[in-house]
Amino acid sequence: MSQIMLCDKLCSVEDCIPGTGVYLRHGYIYSSLAGYVLRKNEGEELPVISVVRETETQLLPDVGAIVTCKVTSINPRFAKVHILYVGSTPLKDRFRGTIRKEDVRATEKDKVETYKSFRPGDIVLAKVISLGDVQSNYLLTTAENELGVVVAHSEAGAQMVPISWCEMQCPRTHTKEFRKVARVQPEYLQA
Amino acid sequence: MATVQVSEAEKVYILHGIRDDLRVDGRGCEDYRHMEIETDVVSNTDGSAKITLGHTAVLVGIKAEIGKPRPMVPDEGYLEFFVDCSANATPEFEGRGGEELGTELSNTLYKVFNNKRSVDLKSLCISEGEHCWVLYVDVLLLQCDGNLYDAISIAIKAALFNTKIPRVQISADDEGGKEIELSDDPYDCMRLNVENVPCIVTLCKVGHRHVVDATLQEKACSVASLIISVTHKGTVTCTRKVGGGSLDPESIFEMTEAGKRVGKALHTPLMKLLQEEESRGA
Amino acid sequence: MPTDTKRVRGPEVSQSPSLFLPDGRQRDQVDVRPVFVRCGLVSQAKGSAYIEAGNTKLMCCVYGPKETERKDETDMKCGRLTTDMRFAPFSCPERGSWIQGSQDKDFSLMLQESLQPAVCLHKYPRSQIEVNVMVLENSGSVLAHAVTCASLALADAGIEMYDLVLGCSIRQDGASYVVDPTYTEQNSCSSVSSENQGGLTVAFLPSLNQISGLQSDGEMTEETLTAGVRTCIEGCYKLYPVVQQALTKAVRRAALPPPES
Numbered sequence: 001m002s003q004i005m006l007c008d009k010l011c012s013v014e015d016c017i018p019g020t021g022v023y024l025r026h027g028y029i030y031s032s033l034a035g036y037v038l039r040k041n042e043g044e045e046l047p048v049i050s051v052v053r054e055t056e057t058q059l060l061p062d063v064g065a066i067v068t069c070k071v072t073s074i075n076p077r078f079a080k081v082h083i084l085y086v087g088s089t090p091l092k093d094r095f096r097g098t099i100r101k102e103d104v105r106a107t108e109k110d111k112v113e114t115y116k117s118f119r120p121g122d123i124v125l126a127k128v129i130s131l132g133d134v135q136s137n138y139l140l141t142t143a144e145n146e147l148g149v150v151v152a153h154s155e156a157g158a159q160m161v162p163i164s165w166c167e168m169q170c171p172r173t174h175t176k177e178f179r180k181v182a183r184v185q186p187e188y189l190q191a
Numbered sequence: 192m193a194t195v196q197v198s199e200a201e202k203v204y205i206l207h208g209i210r211d212d213l214r215v216d217g218r219g220c221e222d223y224r225h226m227e228i229e230t231d232v233v234s235n236t237d238g239s240a241k242i243t244l245g246h247t248a249v250l251v252g253i254k255a256e257i258g259k260p261r262p263m264v265p266d267e268g269y270l271e272f273f274v275d276c277s278a279n280a281t282p283e284f285e286g287r288g289g290e291e292l293g294t295e296l297s298n299t300l301y302k303v304f305n306n307k308r309s310v311d312l313k314s315l316c317i318s319e320g321e322h323c324w325v326l327y328v329d330v331l332l333l334q335c336d337g338n339l340y341d342a343i344s345i346a347i348k349a350a351l352f353n354t355k356i357p358r359v360q361i362s363a364d365d366e367g368g369k370e371i372e373l374s375d376d377p378y379d380c381m382r383l384n385v386e387n388v389p390c391i392v393t394l395c396k397v398g399h400r401h402v403v404d405a406t407l408q409e410k411a412c413s414v415a416s417l418i419i420s421v422t423h424k425g426t427v428t429c430t431r432k433v434g435g436g437s438l439d440p441e442s443i444f445e446m447t448e449a450g451k452r453v454g455k456a457l458h459t460p461l462m463k464l465l466q467e468e469e470s471r472g473a
Numbered sequence: 474m475p476t477d478t479k480r481v482r483g484p485e486v487s488q489s490p491s492l493f494l495p496d497g498r499q500r501d502q503v504d505v506r507p508v509f510v511r512c513g514l515v516s517q518a519k520g521s522a523y524i525e526a527g528n529t530k531l532m533c534c535v536y537g538p539k540e541t542e543r544k545d546e547t548d549m550k551c552g553r554l555t556t557d558m559r560f561a562p563f564s565c566p567e568r569g570s571w572i573q574g575s576q577d578k579d580f581s582l583m584l585q586e587s588l589q590p591a592v593c594l595h596k597y598p599r600s601q602i603e604v605n606v607m608v609l610e611n612s613g614s615v616l617a618h619a620v621t622c623a624s625l626a627l628a629d630a631g632i633e634m635y636d637l638v639l640g641c642s643i644r645q646d647g648a649s650y651v652v653d654p655t656y657t658e659q660n661s662c663s664s665v666s667s668e669n670q671g672g673l674t675v676a677f678l679p680s681l682n683q684i685s686g687l688q689s690d691g692e693m694t695e696e697t698l699t700a701g702v703r704t705c706i707e708g709c710y711k712l713y714p715v716v717q718q719a720l721t722k723a724v725r726r727a728a729l730p731p732p733e734s
Contacts, residue, residue, distance in 0.1 A: 003724060005717055006628055007636040007680035021633060023593060032593055032633040034720045053631050053724060060538060060600060092519070093539035131599050137540075138599075298579040302690040306670065415590075417687065426668065427698050430689045437590035437683035440706060444699050451695045 004031045004051055011049065019050030059086045061095060061128050061138055066147075069097060069140070071122045077101055079118045081126070083138065096137040099126060103141035104180050116166075116178035117142075123151035125182050148182035197411040205412050206398045214402065214409070221453055223404045228345070228461075230353040230468055238354025242346040245406065246336035249343050251328065251350040255357075257371070258325035260316065268315025268323035272300040274330040274343070281335055289332075296330070296343065299391075303344065303420040303429040308387045310351065318361055318369060326354070337407045340418050344391035345461065351388055352465045355380040389420040389428045390457050392450040396438060401446050403453050417446045421454025423462075496527065496655075503707045505641070505653040508715050510622070512629040512723030520630025522719075524622040527655060528612035533622040535630040538600035552597030556585040558606040558619055565611045566656070580616055587620045587640070587676035587686030593633040602632055613655040614642040620676045620686065625716055629723050636678040637716060638685055641708035643701050645669045645693055650701065652708050669697045675705035679713050 004010070010022065010029045018024060019040070021033040031037075035053030042048055061067055061083055069081035083095040104112045118124065125147050126140035142148045145165070154160050154170030154177060162181045163169050169176050197205075205215060212220050224245035233239040236252040243249075261269060274296040276289025283289070304310065315324040328350070330343050358374040358381055374380075395405035395413040402409060405416070414436025420429040430447065432438065438446075498504040506527035515521040518534035541553055558580040562569045573581075584606065592602070604627065606619045617640030624638035644654035647669055651658050659672060671691020677684055684706075689698060 003721060005720065006634055007678075023633075023635065025635075030635075032635060033631060034628050034724050035631075036724075053727060060597060093537065095540050294575050294578050295582055298575060298582075302688075305690045306692045308692060422692075425695065426692050427695055428671075428690065428692055430673075430687055430698065432684070432687040433586065435586065435589040437678060437681075437685035438687075440682065440684055440702065443684055443687065443702060447695055447698060 004035060004037050006031060006034050010037065010051075015046065016049035017044070017046050019048040021051030021053070022049060059089050059091070061086050061091075061097070061131075063128050063130065065128045067097070067126055067128060067140065068150075069124050069126055071118045071120050071124060073120055074114045074118055076114060079114050081124060081140065083140075097126070097128075097140045098132075098137050099124070099140045099142060103129065103139070103143055106143040117180040118149065119152065119177075119179075121153060122149045122179070124149050125184070142180055142182070145183050146185055148180040150182050150184055152177070152179055195407045195411055197408055201408065202412050205409055209397045209400050209402055209409075212400075216406070218404075220400055221403045221449065223341075223457075224406075226345070228349050228464060228468075230349050230465065231472065237356060238350045238352075240346050240349035240353055242342055242349065243334075244336075244338060244342045244345075244404070246334055247338060247342045248333035249339070249346045250331045250333055251343070251346040252331070253350050253354050254327045254329070255324050255354065256327065257317065257322055257359075260320060260323040264312075265320035266316050267312035268317075268325060269312065270304055270310065270326045270328055272297045272304075272328045272330070274300070274332070276332050279334075280332045284332075296339065299340070299418070299429065299431060300328070300330075300343070300347070302431070303389055303391065306428050308426075309389060309422070309428060310387070311384055314381070314383070315356075317359055317371065321369070322371060324356055326351075335407075337410050338393055338404045340391040340393045341404060344389065344420065345457075348385055348388045348390060348461065349465055351383050352385045352462075352469075354383055356383070357381075386462070387422050387424075389422045389426075390454055390461070391418055391420045391429075392454040392457070393418045394446045394450055396436070396442065396446070401442070401449065403449075417443065417450070419447060419450035419454065421451050421457075423455065423458035425451050425455045427451065498651075500649050500651055503652050503704060503711060505708050505711050506655075508618075508712060510625060510716055510719040512625060512719055513726065518626075518630070520626045520628070520632070522622045522626035522629055524618050524625070526614065526618050526653065528610055529608075529614060529618055529655075530610040530612075531606060531608045531615065531619055531622055533604065533606045533619070533626040535602065535604055535623075535626045535632065537602040537630075538597045538632075539603075541599060541601045550595065550598055552592075552594040552599070553601040554585060554589050554592055554594060554604065555601055556581045556588065556604045556606070556623070558584055558608070560608045560611060560615075564608045580619070583616055583674075583686060583688055584619055584623060588623055588627070588638055590683065590685040591624060591634050591636050591638045591678055592627065593635060596633050602627075602630075611656060613657075613659045614640075614653050614674075616640065616674050616688070617642040617653070617676075621712060621716060625720060628720055636680045636683075637713075637720075638676050638678055639709040639712050639716065640674065640676045640686070641705040641712070642672065642674045643704055643708070645671050645673065645691070645697055645701060650704065652704060669693050673698070673701045673705060675702055675709070677706055677709040679709060 008031050022029050023032045031051040033051045035051045038050045039047045067083045068085035069083045073080045078100045081097045102109050104117045126142050129141045130139040152160050156173045158172040160168035168179045227243045230240045232241045237255045238253040241250045274293045276284040276293045278285040358379050360372045394401040395416040397413045415434040418431050509525040511523050520535040523532045604623050620640030644651045671693045673689040676686030
């Protein structure tokens with residue numbers, strides 16, 4: 001595995017598909033990081049060429065990315081969250097996001113009540129739908145079966161168990177609380 | 192910085208025009224816009240000038256005050272620059288919005304005048320190590336329509352030309368102390384030699400060419416510009432790359448050459464104009 | 474004819490002592506001071522670098538990308554690069570203050586303008602990358618070395634860049650010049666009457682052959698200026714292998730090569 005410097009010419013665009021850590025100039029692929037070259041064949045005709053460094057370069061939340069976040073506050077119109085992970089990569093810095101009432105679930109959007117969907121402190125799986133504009137932060141959605149609350153604590157302080165797509169139960173007091181529960185995919189459970 | 196939004200189509204139009212040496216307002220690549228200079232506009236100052244360049248308007252006032260010379264150079268006076276970006280120019284400057292641009296401009300002005308010949312600083316000395324004239328050059332931006340550097344430098348040159356510093360006499364009193372006496376005659380004053388005061392030329396790189404005196408629209412199409420201050424002899428007193436882009440060494444050399452040529456040509460008509468106005472006023 | 478063995482004979486060819494600078498460097502040659510660079514001395518920062526050139530010592534830390542503090546339209550597509558350059562109060566012969574003066578702000582701006590062309594800011598939408606430079610000892614050519622140090626810290630932080638940025642200064646003094654001047658050389662002007670008198674700093678992207686920063690003051694003819702820029706570029710190339718070596722070391726320390734796949 002060869003070590004590569006910044007701005008080294010790697011190959012022509014005709015030989016490889018540019019991956020991460022590289023940029024194109026005049027039909028050639030150059031490295032934009034100092035690191036190691038990685039060539040991957042992903043079933044396509046050309047291998048994907050990337051330059052990597054450490055384990056994973058710093059990711060930023062991007063449109064379409066699945067993020068793990070923590071709810072910090074809620075009000076009737078939206079829930080504010082802190083984005084903690086992008087995919088399985090932890091973020092080093094804090095990024096704030098917003099889940100609007102309309103984006104909580106896919107059906108009966110008008111009947112959504114944020115108080116019955118999230119509580120501050122919940123860990124939520126969500127998807128980025130927009131980077132937002134000047135006023136707002138990242139806009140997130142949980143309007144998919146696989147998205148929603150994954151970890152929540154009851155008022156008694158115990159970690160609750162999901163019992164349906166909209167309810168969770170406290171194992172200590174057996175009280176039921178409303179949440180927009182995620183049906184967690186097995187692949188996420190292993191990670 | 193006051194900026195405008197330019198669409199892709201407009202950009203292409205401007206770029207293609209400049210490539211063929213024809214700009215949106217009909218100028219060539221090295222032409223200035225219409226310029227108007229007026230001196231002696233504020234009566235409370237020792238020297239003042241107002242300049243309009245296209246829609247850019249700058250007012251410069253110079254006040255001379257007696258101060259203490261700098262310890263490093265006891266036989267010289269000095270100049271102080273301050274650029275105020277008034278919220279009149281653009282609402283962006285409201286509050287502290289114009290502060291950054293103001294410091295940038297004034298820092299550049301210090302660099303432009305950071306040499307021995309621009310202004311004869313020795314003539315500003317009253318008594319060595321004790322008293323000297325300090326010229327406070329205050330620049331006020333009234334309207335922004337691109338090319339602030341050039342407008343400011345021309346306005347400063349005009350204001351310095353206009354500056355009248357009262358003559359002072361130093362007399363020793365009985366105890367050996369010194370006394371500064373201001374001349375009674377208001378017309379008895381000292382003038383500065385502004386022959387060597389440089390003018391700034393800003394060259395904006397647009398596409399593969401560069402333009403002089405860019406409007407805000409043209410500025411929006413350019414990635415980087417080079418400012419060059421040139422004296423009437425063609426000596427360069429300051430250069431600086433501004434903007435977020437980078438430039439080819441060859442194009443920098445080309446731009447310096449063009450800047451020198453344009454800058455040199457700027458001085459003669461300017462001095463002529465100033466002298467004409469002076470004689471008309473008298 | 475017997476030679477006079479008692480007399481010490483001078484060398485055949487000799488050069489005037491004024492050709493040499495106090496530290497043994499030659500005038501009118503692209504003779505930069507020996508540099509020492511090292512990456513990753515601040516573990517808390519995303520990336521950091523330290524540079525020592527002669528007695529000029531400075532360090533740089535890079536933080537981010539993190540959420541922007543100031544928001545306006547331009548941040549949506551591109552990231553923002555913020556720079557902050559400060560002088561330690563003890564860095565100069567005269568004690569400075571901790572408060573950032575207008576000169577420091579000017580340096581910060583120059584640094585920002587020199588670095589920005591090299592950073593792939595479009596890969597960091599909605600975020601800002603902070604570059605902090607602290608000058609520990611000012612012994613001349615501070616801005617040039619700050620640029621080099623900051624670009625190295627950015628590379629160490631794994632921020633995507635088009636190229637490294639290297640800085641070099643010269644001091645023109647009459648017909649002769651000094652590359653990478655020291656503090657005293659920078660502020661001295663021996664020949665009063667001469668035409669060419671001034672300082673020049675260039676920031677250069679070596680692989681792309683682009684100048685990202687240029688600043689000069691004093692008085693220079695156009696020819697001198699052009700020659701000066703060329704000299705600075707040459708000076709930058711001298712730094713290039715040293716900086717590359719430091720970066721190679723940093724990459725190797727950060728992670729072992731990934732397994733062959």
